[in-house]
Amino acid sequence: MRRTAVLLALLLLAVGTVAAQGVDPPERPESAVEEETGGEERPSGPEEVVIAPAHLTNTVRVAALDRVFDLQATDHPNDAGGSVSLAWDFDIKDEVPDSLAVIRRGPSGVEERIATLGGISTRYTDTTVSDGDSYSYWIESLRPDGTPAAVSDEADASSSAQWIHSGRVAMLIILAALSLIIIYYIETAKRGKKLYIREIAGLAAVDDAVGRATEMGKPVLYIPGIMDMDDIQTIASMVILGRVAIKTAEYGSALMVPTARSVVMSVAQEVVKESYLQAGRPDAFNREDIQYLTDDQFGYAAGVDGIMVREKPAAIFMLGTFYAESLILAETGRSVGAIQIAGTAMPSQIPFFVAACDYTLIGEELFAASAYLSREPKLLGSLKGQDAGKLFFIILILLGVIAATIGQFWAPLSSVADFLRSLVAVS
Amino acid sequence: MRIVIPLAITFVAGMIMVLNFFVPHEPFKLLGDNLQEWYMIVASAAIFLGAMNLLHVHFRKIRLKLKNWKYSPVTIIGFLMMLVTGIIYGVVEGMPFDYLFQSAVVPMGATMFSLLAFFVASAAFRAFRASNWRATLLLTSAFIVMLGQVPIGAMIWDKIPLAKVWLMSVPNTAGQRAVMIGAAMGVVATSLRMIFGIERSYLGGTD
Numbered sequence: 086m087r088r089t090a091v092l093l094a095l096l097l098l099a100v101g102t103v104a105a106q107g108v109d110p111p112e113r114p115e116s117a118v119e120e121e122t123g124g125e126e127r128p129s130g131p132e133e134v135v136i137a138p139a140h141l142t143n144t145v146r147v148a149a150l151d152r153v154f155d156l157q158a159t160d161h162p163n164d165a166g167g168s169v170s171l172a173w174d175f176d177i178k179d180e181v182p183d184s185l186a187v188i189r190r191g192p193s194g195v196e197e198r199i200a201t202l203g204g205i206s207t208r209y210t211d212t213t214v215s216d217g218d219s220y221s222y223w224i225e226s227l228r229p230d231g232t233p234a235a236v237s238d239e240a241d242a243s244s245s246a247q248w249i250h251s252g253r254v255a256m257l258i259i260l261a262a263l264s265l266i267i268i269y270y271i272e273t274a275k276r277g278k279k280l281y282i283r284e285i286a287g288l289a290a291v292d293d294a295v296g297r298a299t300e301m302g303k304p305v306l307y308i309p310g311i312m313d314m315d316d317i318q319t320i321a322s323m324v325i326l327g328r329v330a331i332k333t334a335e336y337g338s339a340l341m342v343p344t345a346r347s348v349v350m351s352v353a354q355e356v357v358k359e360s361y362l363q364a365g366r367p368d369a370f371n372r373e374d375i376q377y378l379t380d381d382q383f384g385y386a387a388g389v390d391g392i393m394v395r396e397k398p399a400a401i402f403m404l405g406t407f408y409a410e411s412l413i414l415a416e417t418g419r420s421v422g423a424i425q426i427a428g429t430a431m432p433s434q435i436p437f438f439v440a441a442c443d444y445t446l447i448g449e450e451l452f453a454a455s456a457y458l459s460r461e462p463k464l465l466g467s468l469k470g471q472d473a474g475k476l477f478f479i480i481l482i483l484l485g486v487i488a489a490t491i492g493q494f495w496a497p498l499s500s501v502a503d504f505l506r507s508l509v510a511v512s
Numbered sequence: 513m514r515i516v517i518p519l520a521i522t523f524v525a526g527m528i529m530v531l532n533f534f535v536p537h538e539p540f541k542l543l544g545d546n547l548q549e550w551y552m553i554v555a556s557a558a559i560f561l562g563a564m565n566l567l568h569v570h571f572r573k574i575r576l577k578l579k580n581w582k583y584s585p586v587t588i589i590g591f592l593m594m595l596v597t598g599i600i601y602g603v604v605e606g607m608p609f610d611y612l613f614q615s616a617v618v619p620m621g622a623t624m625f626s627l628l629a630f631f632v633a634s635a636a637f638r639a640f641r642a643s644n645w646r647a648t649l650l651l652t653s654a655f656i657v658m659l660g661q662v663p664i665g666a667m668i669w670d671k672i673p674l675a676k677v678w679l680m681s682v683p684n685t686a687g688q689r690a691v692m693i694g695a696a697m698g699v700v701a702t703s704l705r706m707i708f709g710i711e712r713s714y715l716g717g718t719d
Contacts, residue, residue: 347562377562383624430695452698471701
């Protein structure tokens with residue numbers, strides 16, 4: 086029942102995704118581009134952010150006769166130091182300066198122009214300062230010939246490094262709490278307490294899939310996705326590959342692992358080799374079975390499809406990060422009659438796997454696979470902790486929904502909703 | 513020692529990246545940036561491993577006349593052709609490498625992508641069978657979404673596009689976010705397992 090409901094939601098998602106892919110992103114008007122670039126080349130180096138005031142979008146540029154005011158200079162927040170943020174506004178009446186010069190006076194007293202910006206710039210970050218030194222800044226609005234027309238007041242600031250990212254404190258606390266919960270359950274499992282883990286059909290079928298391949302005398306094909314080893318899903322896939330390789334070693338089935346990344350190939354070779362060693366079958370390990378095809382997404386899909394059609398594997402595992410090639414692979418695998426177990430945390434690809442594969446690991450199940458297959462108490466404990474963390478977020482979401490809904494009519498609860506939102510917002 | 517050293521490296525590298533996210537101060541920023549640069553360097557160097565593996569596998573197939581070996585010369589010739597033209601003429605526009613890329617690689621990639629349309633149709637045909645009430649609900653929802661996406665939907669009934677928007681933005685988004693929250697929890701748990709050495713199957717053992 087639950088699975089069907091998820092299937093329903095995800096297939097709707099798939100239809101929507103396919104539909105959305107046909108929609109081109111809206112083109113930006115030329116005026117917007119010009120407003121951002123200021124219509125001129127900028128000096129490279131320090132970061133510059135430009136936000137055009139709404140009332141300026143249709144004005145004609147005229148000579149710089151306007152005064153920059155309310156200049157604010159502050160230490161750039163949440164960085165390793167060495168930068169000062171400037172923000173200002175204009176005193177304008179349908180007129181825009183031609184350009185702006187950012188002038189800085191350093192601790193030695195030397196004045197220097199550190200940047201020339203477009204006439205509608207309202208922010209600038211100076212990344213060339215030394216921590217602890219005081220700097221004075223002012224902005225000059227310039228005429229087309231580059232001569233100053235008006236000067237802002239001065240603003241002083243000094244930079245410093247921060248030890249904690251202020252926008253991520255709540256997340257740090259939540260992460261620490263989750264880690265403690267997970268560690269608690271791991272310790273509980275180590276003490277011998279039996280933990281209930283719900284059955285995951287796709288993982289329970291791993292033995293059957295490998296056994297089927299063995300009986301049919303056909304290989305097992307393991308596809309670890311198309312991303313590199315810096316992707317957590319690929320890492321999870323490598324962990325599962327180790328478990329699957331132990332089974333293929335024990336059963337005496339051939340295991341083929343085509344990869345789209347060289348690093349993944351190297352890691353997969355070592356993982357499979359170690360698994361065959363652990364299973365006591367180092368002689369059965371064949372390094373050529375874990376091969377690199379290509380980094381190209383559809384070239385890889387074509388290569389794997391070719392392997393499927395030629396080798397006709399009896400079992401196919403597709404576990405990792407997949408994009409548009411997911412359905413191409415899954416449908417080809419289905420056409421050769423293989424039992425297919427897929428798993429990914431990519432929401433847009435899950436419906437394709439659900440439609441084309443025998444079993445699908447949805448999102449978190451991919452990350453639970455290693456613990457589930459090993460049945461090691463420590464790993465199962467972490468799985469239980471993961472579920473407890475999920476319960477925490479479910480409660481948080483329910484509270485947020487209730488607070489936001491009632492907050493529409495009763496202001497105090499609206500602030501509760503804002504607080505809950507700020508807890509999970511990450512800058 | 514064979515297990516301890518990789519576990520120690522995993523712990524140190526993992527903790528550096530975690531601290532790099534929460535602590536902007538040096539030395540964590542520098543260490544985090546350096547680790548990411550190191551990965552890029554390792555990944556770049558590993559390209560040669562991939563190329564060597566590809567050539568080794570296919571030359572071996574040809575030498576031993578293994579099953580389907582006749583495809584291997586095509587792979588090797590294609591690989592060497594792109595490699596040689598790239599080295600000799602560079603990868604700039606109008607040069608032989610660019611010509612081969614634009615005339616062969618891009619159309620072949622587009623061809624593979626085009627297959628997706630047919631596979632979507634065949635998968636949808638299986639998934640949208642009204643075999644029970646739940647499948648019928650699925651079929652109805654998909655039908656509304658598809659109709660709402662095209663002008664004829666609004667011509668039939670002007671509320672169909674609104675129904676499509678509701679289906680996509682409420683139940684669909686809820687399902688999508690549920691998957692993402694669950695996956696995020698899985699990422700945290702997997703990362704902790706690996707950083708603290710609880711998960712060590714990738715090292716070939718549990719001891």
